[in-house]
Amino acid sequence: MARLPRFVLPGFPQNVIQRGNNRQQILFKEEDYWFLREKIGTAAAKFDCKIHAYVLMPNHFHLLLTPLSEDGIGKMMQYVGRYYVQYFNEGNDRTGTLWEGRYRATLLDPADWLIPVSQYVENNPVRAGLVSDPADYPWSSFAANANGAEDPMVTPHAAYERLGRSPKTRQAAYAKGFKTPLDEPRLTRIRDATNKAWVLGDPAFCNLVEERLNRRATPRARGGDRRSAAYREAAGRA
Template identity: 45%
Template sequence: MARLPRLTLADQPHHVIQRGNNRQAIFVDNADREMLLGLLGENAQRLGIALHAYVLMDNHFHLLATPSTAHALPQWMQAIGRRYVRYFNQRHGRTGTLWEGRYRSTLIQADRYLLNCMAYMDQNPVRAGIAAEAGDYPWSSHAHYAGQRHDKLLTPHSLYWTLGNTPFAREAAYAELVRAGVPAAEQAALTEATLHGWAAGDPEFLNSLQKATERRVLKARPGRPSAARKSLP
């Protein structure tokens, strides 16, 4: 079966996952992590991408970003991937691939999923057992939104500003959102959509989205497609 093109649209937030080949480590030390963050920021500015959130794990990373054009996100990931692999191989005396194939991504409905997607990302180190709390892990955007440090790489999404009328109120509300956790069903929905490249949203959003692209936004139903099927259920 031919591989579907990625679903990437301008001015919509996208959740991205890139994994190491065979689950191998993609960072050896903090210098590697700093290099990747530098590449993220440098190329986001060049290509017109707003980076809302990130978390760097040992063998994969997550990003949440809004591209200003339909081509910006794949160009961003290609530029980062090539530069980082070249750097990593030279620095650590290795050859060959570093990534587990193509990056995975999904377009998400902001008002339904964006803040929970950020919390889901922040909780990765806790779920992995390498941090007791999200705020204990230094290689994510959590500290910025919880008021622990300023991260110049980040562009907060407008939904973050709705959490409170003052910086303190927003930071406290966001920290509580992360502490409360993301429901298991929503975690599963975000993971499934990202790994398979389908959009994440409610039926009304998905129907509207389908009108903006020829690429399917959801997995096709079993059986032969109907020519009369004009919209999603």
């Protein structure tokens, strides 16, 4: 069965994750992290993808980015995957695949989800038990978004810039969001949308995507008509 094309609208952000095969570790030494980070930054610039948040974890990497072209993410991920696998295999005297199939991604509504997903990405090390505070993890965009550290990989999104009139107020407002972790329903929505490649947004945003791409943007409701107004209203409250 042919794979459905991904949901891509140039100018709209995507939550992207690439895992190691069978969730195996892909990053071991500090040099591994530096190499992968450099390739991600190079690929993002080469293929016109603006990165708003990222984290490099031992067994996967996670990006919140906006592609400026329809094939930008695909080309970027292919570039990163190819170069990192070559580097990793040569350095570890191995052959074969490293990744768990295709990367996973979800198109999202920046108005409602850009900031929560950005914080979801940067809080990954805390949820994994690697650190107790996202500020203690060196391989993410938290220092840039919350503390104003220089990071050439990070391009602030308009939704982030609306957090305050100055860089300091934006950083403070963003950092404040980490004091109240995302609740389980929101975490579940982010994970489900990303893993199942559905659109993350309210009914109006999903309608916009469906009209532009002529495809269903959300899963069909069980035991009901997902096209009904009642269903759309309930989905928006989920």
